[in-house]
Amino acid sequence: MTTTIAIDKVGKTINRKEIIKDLSLTINEGEVLGLLGPNGAGKTTLIRMIVGLIDITEGQISVCGHDVENEHRDALGNIGAIVENPEMYPFFSGQKNLDYFARMHNGVSKEKIAELVDFVNLTDRINDKVKDYSLGMKQRLGIAQALMNDPKVLILDEPTNGLDPAGMQELRRHIRMLAKEKNVTVIVSSHLLSEIELMCDRIAIIKKGELIAVENVRDEAKQVYHFKVSEPEKAQVLLQEQFDIISQLLEDYLVVELPAELSDVSSLVKAFVNNGIAIYSVEPKNHSLEDRFLHLTAE
Amino acid sequence: MINLIINEWQKVFSRKSNIIIMVFIVGIAALMSFMPLIFQNEQANETSTYSENWESDVSQEIDTLQEETEDLLNQDDTELTFNDSMTVSLNQTEIERLSYHLEAGIEPPASNNFYSSLVSASSMNALIGIFVTIIASAMVSKEFSMGTIKLLLIRTQSRTKILTSKYITTLLLAFFYYGLLYLSTAIFALFTTDMNPTSEYVFMTMNGTYEHVQFLSYFAGLVASNLVYLVIIASLAFMLSTLTRNTSLSLGATLGAIFLGTGVTQYLASQTDLAKYLITANWSLENYLPGRTTYIDGVSLPFSAIVNVVYVAVFLGLSYYAFNKQDVL
Numbered sequence: 179m180t181t182t183i184a185i186d187k188v189g190k191t192i193n194r195k196e197i198i199k200d201l202s203l204t205i206n207e208g209e210v211l212g213l214l215g216p217n218g219a220g221k222t223t224l225i226r227m228i229v230g231l232i233d234i235t236e237g238q239i240s241v242c243g244h245d246v247e248n249e250h251r252d253a254l255g256n257i258g259a260i261v262e263n264p265e266m267y268p269f270f271s272g273q274k275n276l277d278y279f280a281r282m283h284n285g286v287s288k289e290k291i292a293e294l295v296d297f298v299n300l301t302d303r304i305n306d307k308v309k310d311y312s313l314g315m316k317q318r319l320g321i322a323q324a325l326m327n328d329p330k331v332l333i334l335d336e337p338t339n340g341l342d343p344a345g346m347q348e349l350r351r352h353i354r355m356l357a358k359e360k361n362v363t364v365i366v367s368s369h370l371l372s373e374i375e376l377m378c379d380r381i382a383i384i385k386k387g388e389l390i391a392v393e394n395v396r397d398e399a400k401q402v403y404h405f406k407v408s409e410p411e412k413a414q415v416l417l418q419e420q421f422d423i424i425s426q427l428l429e430d431y432l433v434v435e436l437p438a439e440l441s442d443v444s445s446l447v448k449a450f451v452n453n454g455i456a457i458y459s460v461e462p463k464n465h466s467l468e469d470r471f472l473h474l475t476a477e
Numbered sequence: 478m479i480n481l482i483i484n485e486w487q488k489v490f491s492r493k494s495n496i497i498i499m500v501f502i503v504g505i506a507a508l509m510s511f512m513p514l515i516f517q518n519e520q521a522n523e524t525s526t527y528s529e530n531w532e533s534d535v536s537q538e539i540d541t542l543q544e545e546t547e548d549l550l551n552q553d554d555t556e557l558t559f560n561d562s563m564t565v566s567l568n569q570t571e572i573e574r575l576s577y578h579l580e581a582g583i584e585p586p587a588s589n590n591f592y593s594s595l596v597s598a599s600s601m602n603a604l605i606g607i608f609v610t611i612i613a614s615a616m617v618s619k620e621f622s623m624g625t626i627k628l629l630l631i632r633t634q635s636r637t638k639i640l641t642s643k644y645i646t647t648l649l650l651a652f653f654y655y656g657l658l659y660l661s662t663a664i665f666a667l668f669t670t671d672m673n674p675t676s677e678y679v680f681m682t683m684n685g686t687y688e689h690v691q692f693l694s695y696f697a698g699l700v701a702s703n704l705v706y707l708v709i710i711a712s713l714a715f716m717l718s719t720l721t722r723n724t725s726l727s728l729g730a731t732l733g734a735i736f737l738g739t740g741v742t743q744y745l746a747s748q749t750d751l752a753k754y755l756i757t758a759n760w761s762l763e764n765y766l767p768g769r770t771t772y773i774d775g776v777s778l779p780f781s782a783i784v785n786v787v788y789v790a791v792f793l794g795l796s797y798y799a800f801n802k803q804d805v806l
Contacts, residue, residue, distance in 0.1 A: 192804070229631040232804035251633045259631050265624030269491045278487070281480040282632045323628065 179206045182242055182256075182331055182363040183228065189236035190223055190387075197223045198387045200237075205365065207330075210357045212378035212395075213367035220387040221367040222262055225335050228365075229259050242330055258329035260337065264320025268309035272300055272319050275308060276326070283327045294322040299348070313340025321352065332356060333365045338373040350377040401436035402463045403443055404428075408456035420449055433463075481634065481642035482649075489612060489650060498608045502654060503661045505601055510665035513589045527674070531584045539575050542568045574679070577687035583679060587671035592678050592692050594670050598662040599763070602703040605658055606710045606735055609651040613714035614727035616643050617800070621722040626805055640719070640800045644793070647715055651707040659700075682768040690767055702762030709760045709785060710735065716792040720799050739772070746773040759784040 183205040190198040198220045205211050213221045226232045228239055230246050230253070238245060244252035266275045276295070280286035295304050298318040308316065317337055324332055332353075338346055354377060356362040368374040374381070375395060383391045407413050410432050417423040417434065426433040436443060443460060450457055489495050527534045546568045549561050578585040586592065617640070620626040629639055678692035713734065717727035738757030745752035752758055753773055759781035764771040 192806075226805070229627075231627060231630055232806065251635070254631060255633045257631065261627045261631065263624060265628065267488065267491075267623070267625060270487075274487075278484050279628065279632075281484055282629075282634055327632075 181205070182207050183365070184240045185224075185228075185237075186239070187237035188224070188227065188234055188239060190220075190227060190232070191235045192223075196387060198227070201384075201387070201389045202237075203382055203389060203392070205363055207363055208357050208361040209380065210353055210364040210366065210378045212374040212381040213365060213384060214371055214374065214381050215367075215369065215384035217369050219369075219384045221369075221384055222335055223387075224384070225259070225261055225333055225365070225367065228333060229257055229261060230254060231261065255327065256330040257333060258324035258327060258331070259333040259335075260317075260320040260324055261333075261335050263336075263339075264316040264323075266308045266316060266319055266323070269307065271307050272304040272311070272315075275319065276304075276322060279323050279326055286326055290326070291322075294325055297325070297352070298322045314342060314345045317341060317345070317349075321349075325356075329362065331363045331365070335367050336369075337366055338368055338370070346373065353377045401443075403434050403436065403446075404459070404461040404463055405432040405434060405446075405450075406430060406458040406460075407432060407450060408458070412453070413450060413455050416449060416453055416455070417446070421446065478638065478642060481638065482646055485616075485642055485646035486649070489646065494611055498611065498654065499657060502605070502608070502657050505604065506598065506658055506661035507665055509598060509601070510594060510662060510669045514669055527584060531674075532579065535575050535579055535585060539572055539579075542572050542575075546572075573685075574681070574687060577689075578679060581677075581679070581689055583677045583689060584674040585679070586673040586675075589670050590673050591666050591670045592673050592696075594666040595659070595662060595696060596678075596699065598658060599699050599703055601658060602655070602706060603735060605651070605654050605703075606707060607732065608654055609647070609707055609711050610714045610728060610731045610735065612650055613647045613711045614718045614731055615724045616647055616715055617719040617796075618722045618724040618727060621805075622724065630805055636801045637797060640797060644712075644715060644796075647711045648708060651711045652704065655700075655704065655707060680768045683770045688768055695766065698766050699763055702766070705762050705785060706760050709756065709789060712789045712792040713756075716796045719796040743772060750775065753780075754784060756784065756788045759788075 181204045183203075185201060185203045188198060188201045189196065201224065213224065215221050223232070227234050228241065228246060230250050234247060238247075240246065241253040242256045244256070246253045266272075267278065270278065272295075273291075276291050280291055295301050298321050300315065300318055300322065303311070303315060308319065311319065317340060321334070321337070324334070334353075337349060341349060353364050353366065357364055357379075366374050366377065371381070378395050381393050381395055382389055383393070405413065410427055410430065413432055414425050414427060417425050421437070421440070423434060423437060425435075434446065436446075440446075443462075447457060447460065546565050549565055552561075575585060617626075620629060630636060673692070676692055677689045678695050679687055679689040681687055710731065714727050714731040717730055718724065721727055734757060738760075742752055742755050742757045745755070746758065753775045758773055758776065762778065762781060762785075763769060765778040765781070
């Protein structure tokens, strides 16, 4: 595994206020890292330091082996990014915006731009002015812009803002595809775990400028299900007797943690049905990660 | 770099204010050219052009004017009417002008002539200055207010290069507006004025006497000093836009300097000698053209040139320092 981004004991002080404190983190090639934290935790500040928009008060950041401050151009040549909001020129069409940014790079062909437009599904609206775009369309245009220089590192700040569920799913697919097929390192930030959980390999939790935890999404995923059933008490007894599972009744949900020997939830469903318990819904929950996040970021 | 300038140019030309400015400039040029036709008095029509034997024409005209003046002055009535006294003084000036032409052997041009139309268009330079201010004061700050500055700076182009492309575009635009003013003035003037019969330009000096110069060299001096003024205005607004990142503030401050500069400088000059080091005391180089005069003491063309260069260098130095140094939040 090659390290693409190395953040080493980084600190940032603005107006004597420490926004980021002694933060170290390495991110590998082809990895999707989620930067998670409540608003004002310092996610965007960290991203701004990586792309060289603001000075690094302490420590170093290197991208593909190039120091962000001393080898600014080499480092930035490997990065494509959206910082904060996907702000494009509202008076230009989407196409004109992309042409504009293409002129800032060497050798971005017309075909390459058309390909990117197709990739983010904007072909129909690309000649409309950006001021008429929805936030989701701006996000997509922003992604096309960020991929223009075939970056090794893609940084997306709050990319799920303004996306509808379909857009979210599409974004997830794009990011997984870039990471798996093109070996792009991706950093996505969000203040909502649920929105980035499914696209990330690892999640770094930041609170008040400090890195408080890095969690592996896949390992951590214990299988927890929320059952909504007609007779919860009867179901609880049934689970204990038949499967030796201690379940919890939370409001009108039955919270069930699947033991390791059960590969999926189907046997439980079957048992309920056979015993005349009606099932209204079964919802998988990555409970432990969500709990941990809430717990870690709580005041 | 060329690509960056193309980008900046495209942005300016997609702004509505730029279209309005261009229409305004052409409109002003048209107005200045057609006004004399509408308000021209009969007398001016009479003296439009001269025959080949212009010297006798001119002496004849001087005689006629003199007779008319004497008739008016020798009237039996005790008081001259307002109109009559105006005619007397206008005739006096006209007689002096024509006599100078006779003396110097230069055929007088029509009263509404091509050269004077070009020269008077330069009085619109302050207006061009205002337009340049409008564009220059938004040049950097608008990127910040739109948030697009981040997309510019996260690419491999250095901040110095980005700022340079913006400054060059600002200057090109200032020259473009100025060129548009002159191009449209010249085109309209071809139809509305009479071409001058000689390449000499005769003008009245500050103390009321007449002198003449080669028109082209005079005009070149005028254009050069106008452009210097525009470069200074553009640099000032550009610096303010970069330092404050606030379009309205830069616009207001620069317009303030344009409108109040002369008055304030004159007042300060009456109080202290140091006023001559102000940029506002030096940015109008056309004051050094023949026949014109500066309004404060102790300045000269080389002095003003040096002061201007120093100021522009400081403006740019501060802009580049701030743009390279500041955090982009």
